[in-house]
Amino acid sequence: MRRLGNKKITASNPDHRPVFHGEESKLEKFKTICYTFPQESNMKPLTNKYKWINTDTDSLFDAVLKIETLDEARRFFRDLLTDKEIIEFAQRWKVARLLAKNKKYTEIEKETGMSSKTIARIQKWLTKGMGGYRLMINKLKNSKS
Helix, strand or coil: EEEEEEEEEECCCCCCEEEEECCCCHHHHHHHEEEEECCCCCCCCCEEEECCCCCCHHHHHHHHHHCCCCCHHHHHHHHHCCHHHHHHHHHHHHHHHHHCCCCCCCHHHHHHCCHHHHHHHHHHHHHHHHHHHHHHHHHHHHHHH
């Protein structure tokens, strides 16, 4: 068992992502799993292994967490992204949901127009990524139940 500030954590899983004990904010949990623990027995400071995690992206994620309605989301993302980028993100999200339902690549290609290469990349992130696709798919499934 190690400590991160006053929080108890363990690095019991194979890729050494921390497992939390107690309550932390969702964003703090997300930030912490993006750091890796050193293998040595003496504890060194955590180092960021992802270039995309920085104060600018954290500020963006904080803004997204403040969105409360579909209308707010539409307005924010339309100002942030181009029409084409929004459509591309929506298609990736659709592919992830279809893959989670075990749809075949050929069916997904036909339904979305996405290439098999893009579908394979999304499949990789769905199964071996940071768990974000599965997390949101499960949250949305559970909220409809």
